[in-house]
Amino acid sequence: MTAKFLKLRDYVLLLSVVSIFSFGCGTSEKNDKESAAEPLDSTASNILNVNGQIFSIPSPIQTAMMIKQSGANYNKEMLNSAQNSSTYSTSFKKALNLGVYGADLGYVTIYEQTQDAISYLNSVKKIADDLGVSGAFTPETVNRFQKNLGNKDSLLALVSVGYRASDAYLKNNDRSEVSGLILTGGWIESLNFAVSVLKIKDNEEVKRRIAEQKSSLNSLIKLLNANYSQPEYAQLVDALQDLSKVFDGIEFKYSYEKPTVDLDKKLTIINSKTEVKISAEQVQAISEKAKSIRNQIVG
Amino acid sequence: MKKVFKVFIVAFSLFTAGNISAQCDTIANLCAKHLEAKFISDGQQYRALLLSTDETAEFHSTFYGGSTYRIAACSGLTDGNLVFSIFDEQRNMIFTNSEYKNAPYWDFKVTSTLDCIIEAKLDARNQGSGCAVILIGFKQ
Numbered sequence: 001m002t003a004k005f006l007k008l009r010d011y012v013l014l015l016s017v018v019s020i021f022s023f024g025c026g027t028s029e030k031n032d033k034e035s036a037a038e039p040l041d042s043t044a045s046n047i048l049n050v051n052g053q054i055f056s057i058p059s060p061i062q063t064a065m066m067i068k069q070s071g072a073n074y075n076k077e078m079l080n081s082a083q084n085s086s087t088y089s090t091s092f093k094k095a096l097n098l099g100v101y102g103a104d105l106g107y108v109t110i111y112e113q114t115q116d117a118i119s120y121l122n123s124v125k126k127i128a129d130d131l132g133v134s135g136a137f138t139p140e141t142v143n144r145f146q147k148n149l150g151n152k153d154s155l156l157a158l159v160s161v162g163y164r165a166s167d168a169y170l171k172n173n174d175r176s177e178v179s180g181l182i183l184t185g186g187w188i189e190s191l192n193f194a195v196s197v198l199k200i201k202d203n204e205e206v207k208r209r210i211a212e213q214k215s216s217l218n219s220l221i222k223l224l225n226a227n228y229s230q231p232e233y234a235q236l237v238d239a240l241q242d243l244s245k246v247f248d249g250i251e252f253k254y255s256y257e258k259p260t261v262d263l264d265k266k267l268t269i270i271n272s273k274t275e276v277k278i279s280a281e282q283v284q285a286i287s288e289k290a291k292s293i294r295n296q297i298v299g
Numbered sequence: 300m301k302k303v304f305k306v307f308i309v310a311f312s313l314f315t316a317g318n319i320s321a322q323c324d325t326i327a328n329l330c331a332k333h334l335e336a337k338f339i340s341d342g343q344q345y346r347a348l349l350l351s352t353d354e355t356a357e358f359h360s361t362f363y364g365g366s367t368y369r370i371a372a373c374s375g376l377t378d379g380n381l382v383f384s385i386f387d388e389q390r391n392m393i394f395t396n397s398e399y400k401n402a403p404y405w406d407f408k409v410t411s412t413l414d415c416i417i418e419a420k421l422d423a424r425n426q427g428s429g430c431a432v433i434l435i436g437f438k439q
Contacts, residue, residue, distance in 0.1 A: 056360035056417075059341040062437060066363075102342070156339050163342035168327060171346065172320040183343070215361050215414045256391045267406040268394050270362070272387060274411045
């Protein structure tokens with residue numbers, strides 16, 4: 001292959017010719033033209049592109065980091081027990097809880113709870129293996145994790161790369177819906193961290209982070225909606241839609257400010273501001289609904 | 300004859316799809332090097348197959364205030380083939396790498412949480428079609 005990436009149309013034409021010769025049959029001229037002219041549908045190419053949209057959900061590790069920075073103590077009680085990993089029987093539940101355990105693994109790692117980190121990594125590996133997500137959490141990954149137990153940053157990087165490998169594997173294998181469930185599980189668990197922390201001590205930053213989930217929630221609903229015809233998806237989407245109604249009442253006031261650029265550092269500072277107004281009642285309602293959805297997932 | 304043609308189409312589609320996935324994987328692996336050790340991946344890989352320079356891949360994301368993000372954008376086996384731009388939800392442009400020689404990665408320090416739109420398209424001067432990969436990393 002040349003240094004320059006092969007142009008896709010050239011590639012399609014080349015493949016057509018090679019395929020025709022490989023089949024060794026006298027395909028008619030008409031058929032040749034039809035196959036060469038057949039447009040390559042992006043939805044048929046194992047690329048996550050749901051209804052023309054790609055979805056991005058912030059990492060649950062970011063919320064776990066913010067929770068620690070807020071001064072909250074380590075609270076194992078709010079996590080899903082690592083032992084529950086063997087109780088999930090359907091792919092639907094396994095995928096959701098792979099997301100939940102990823103968030104929990106991030107949380108225990110940030111709090112440098114090494115023994116718990118190993119337990120959660122084993123849960124993650126077990127569910128990933130059950131789901132057939134090969135290559136994401138290999139024995140080598142587990143060994144590297146154990147060797148880096150004293151290095152929080154390396155551990156977080158390893159976990160994140162493992163989840164990214166899962167994401168890529170699932171998209172490559174036309175299993176984007178599983179990828180969506182993992183994102184949903186991670187998202188609901190990170191929201192669970194935030195509402196659990198608020199229950200113990202009021203904190204403006206944590207409240208704000210809860211409000212900031214509005215956009216991610218809407219993305220998840222759109223993503224999961226593609227499988228709404230399946231009853232288990234429908235139940236989850238309905239519950240998330242009910243939760244989103246509370247988020248709809250939160251006030252956001254956005255003001256654009258021109259960004260500043262530091263060319264030497266290849267850095268842009270985004271100066272725009274968003275003010276958020278979330279009431280105690282809204283926090284309470286989100287807390288109750290989020291807990292209910294989360295308990296359905298881990299139960 | 301009709302049956303043979305159908306088999307051909309199915310085999311061709313599977314073969315092509317498999318190769319596109321493999322190409323995307325190769326590009327993603329190259330792109331991951333731009334995140335380096337100091338940024339933590341958000342755990343996702345954003346891919347789109349762009350069939351022409353008129354096509355744009357678009358996705359919505361949230362950048363949390365107080366964090367610094369790195370966006371790496373790649374297509375093909377060399378840097379600089381993908382143009383990526385970030386807009387706020389009012390469509391004010393926050394950044395485009397086309398102003399910086401299609402830089403394959405850029406960092407963003409976020410003052411206040413921002414819901415944004417990330418767009419990616421191929422640079423017509425370098426590449427007519429291919430797999431576009433975007434990776435996002437963060438640090439607190």
